[in-house]
Amino acid sequence: MNGKVWLVGAGPGDPELLTLKGKRVLEQADVVVYDRLIGPGVLGYAPPEAELIDVGKSGGRHPVPQGEIEGILIEKALEGKRVVRLKGGDPFLFGRGGEEMTALTDRGIPCEPVSGVTSAIAVPASAGIPVTHRDYASSLHIVTAHKRWDAPLDYDALARLEGTLVFLMGASEVGEICERLIAAGMDKNTPAAVIERGTTARQRRVTGVLANLARAARDDRSPGVQPPAVVVVGRVVALAETLDWRARLPLTGRRVLVPLPASRGKNGGRLTALLRSRGAEVLETLSSRTEAIDAPLPHLGGYEWLVFTSAAGVEFFFERLRADRRDIREIDAAKIAAVGSATKDVIESRGLRVDLIPSVYSGSALGKALRTVLESPLSAGSKRLLLLRAERGAPDLARILREGGLDFDEVPLYRTVPIVSGDDRREDADLGDVTAAFTCASSVRGFAASYPDVRVRAVCIGEQTEKAARESGYETRVARKATLEDLADAVEEVFRLAK
Ligand code: SAH
Numbered sequence: 001m002n003g004k005v006w007l008v009g010a011g012p013g014d015p016e017l018l019t020l021k022g023k024r025v026l027e028q029a030d031v032v033v034y035d036r037l038i039g040p041g042v043l044g045y046a047p048p049e050a051e052l053i054d055v056g057k058s059g060g061r062h063p064v065p066q067g068e069i070e071g072i073l074i075e076k077a078l079e080g081k082r083v084v085r086l087k088g089g090d091p092f093l094f095g096r097g098g099e100e101m102t103a104l105t106d107r108g109i110p111c112e113p114v115s116g117v118t119s120a121i122a123v124p125a126s127a128g129i130p131v132t133h134r135d136y137a138s139s140l141h142i143v144t145a146h147k148r149w150d151a152p153l154d155y156d157a158l159a160r161l162e163g164t165l166v167f168l169m170g171a172s173e174v175g176e177i178c179e180r181l182i183a184a185g186m187d188k189n190t191p192a193a194v195i196e197r198g199t200t201a202r203q204r205r206v207t208g209v210l211a212n213l214a215r216a217a218r219d220d221r222s223p224g225v226q227p228p229a230v231v232v233v234g235r236v237v238a239l240a241e242t243l244d245w246r247a248r249l250p251l252t253g254r255r256v257l258v259p260l261p262a263s264r265g266k267n268g269g270r271l272t273a274l275l276r277s278r279g280a281e282v283l284e285t286l287s288s289r290t291e292a293i294d295a296p297l298p299h300l301g302g303y304e305w306l307v308f309t310s311a312a313g314v315e316f317f318f319e320r321l322r323a324d325r326r327d328i329r330e331i332d333a334a335k336i337a338a339v340g341s342a343t344k345d346v347i348e349s350r351g352l353r354v355d356l357i358p359s360v361y362s363g364s365a366l367g368k369a370l371r372t373v374l375e376s377p378l379s380a381g382s383k384r385l386l387l388l389r390a391e392r393g394a395p396d397l398a399r400i401l402r403e404g405g406l407d408f409d410e411v412p413l414y415r416t417v418p419i420v421s422g423d424d425r426r427e428d429a430d431l432g433d434v435t436a437a438f439t440c441a442s443s444v445r446g447f448a449a450s451y452p453d454v455r456v457r458a459v460c461i462g463e464q465t466e467k468a469a470r471e472s473g474y475e476t477r478v479a480r481k482a483t484l485e486d487l488a489d490a491v492e493e494v495f496r497l498a499k
Pocket of ligand 1 (some may be wrong): 012013037087088089091092093094095117118119120121167168169170195196197198199200227229230298372
């Protein structure tokens with residue numbers, strides 16, 4: 001038996017507040033058992049084949065009872081699985097991590113806590129409130145306002161404390177917390193704040209004093225405070241206005257989807273980093289992967305040209321040759337054409353020189369370039385071509401060759417399969433009314449295939465990408481120049497116009 005359970009703190013919501021250790025453990029998980037407070041993006045670190053088990057409250061269902069959660073952890077670990085129990089914030093702060101670790105240890109199952117960034121500190125910070133400060137507060141007291149917690153709160157003791165008070169699980173109790181602190185003798189003009197969904201795009205902060213906080217929150221938005229929320233009481237709250245760093249970022253409060261083809265790897269893309277640094281909440285979706293087509297290649301002699309239209313096609317071609325114990329020398333003196341520089345690089349890394357690459361990197365430009373060469377009187381070979389590419393590749397190339405009366409065979413080497421990433425397999429995934437930033441046409445197609453029912457506002461890096469987005473029925477906008485910075489600028493523009 002090699003099973004083990006890690007109790008991992010996922011942080012308060014912003015996926016970048018997951019620890020490096022938490023990320024490593026998630027990336028190696030067989031099973032992920034998660035709560036409803038896990039931030040969007042965090043589950044994206046789990047391998048696509050990992051089993052995801054939602055034990056939180058979602059879609060109107062009640063949360064799975066604690067005993068059952070422990071049962072799941074024990075069962076999966078006994079099957080030899082690497083189990084990640086993912087919790088909001090820190091696993092040992094009001095997260096029942098202690099109980100779960102005890103249950104596992106009693107059964108002799110190895111269990112390791114991975115500390116997380118707690119909402120008790122990070123949520124106030126995200127709203128411009130440092131929980132301690134030399135001039136205002138020299139202690140911090142974190143309490144739960146949850147009624148079912150065994151010992152009732154001693155408000156007399158709390159009211160006497162000089163430090164900052166942070167209440168968790170108190171969204172429906174804001175009025176009562178403030179009243180009872182005042183009744184216990186605390187100054188009714190003590191600054192207080194409530195922060196909902198801290199560190200996420202939907203963060204909302206309401207500040208006031210004990211005497212008016214509940215009313216202020218209701219006036220700001222009915223029906224008042226919604227969970228998850230923290231209540232902060234103390235003089236440090238007065239700093240919130242001047243230290244409100246989030247308000248200064250252009251994309252604060254905005255959610256942007258960044259769909260990525262699987263070949264690009266996930267998480268940590270440059271575009272994601274750029275958008276996050278401007279304040280956006282970024283959801284990366286890995287929306288497709290490639291899969292080899294298991295069919296033998298024809299005999300490769302007798303062709304004048306071999307034509308490759310993607311780097312992946314080149315890789316699958318050589319894999320196929322090798323799997324069938326064949327040899328590239330079969331191609332004899334055939335020439336090689338590539339659609340663009342990335343494809344060319346992969347071919348040349350195999351020790352083969354590319355003879356033709358069009359000046360514009362597209363299937364139709366490649367078709368025209370091949371026709372020009374083959375129609376020239378200098379071309380004296382068989383004039384037969386072999387197209388080595390994806391199943392249902394873009395039709396332009398074949399059409400142009402056919403129109404030129406050229407003789408070609410086509411071998412589909414691989415196909416693109418849509419996948420839905422861990423994040424979007426969540427029952428509470430919310431993909432409605434989204435702005436998405438696309439860096440290539442294939443990520444548009446991959447996304448459209450994986451999420452046929454989702455309509456996005458598509459911000460595109462260039463013309464080809466925009467064309468694909470329009471064909472998928474999306475509303476579009478193109479970056480001024482084809483750089484990631486300009487793409488991020490275009491995203492900002494879309495939100496400015498939407499205001
Ligand atoms: N272990 C968690 C706390 C679990 S109790 C931690 O360390 O953060 C759940 C409570 O945490 C919620 O009721 C709420 O008070 C607080 N909380 C968690 N995430 C929050 C967020 N993004 N914004 C505001 N409060 C949050």
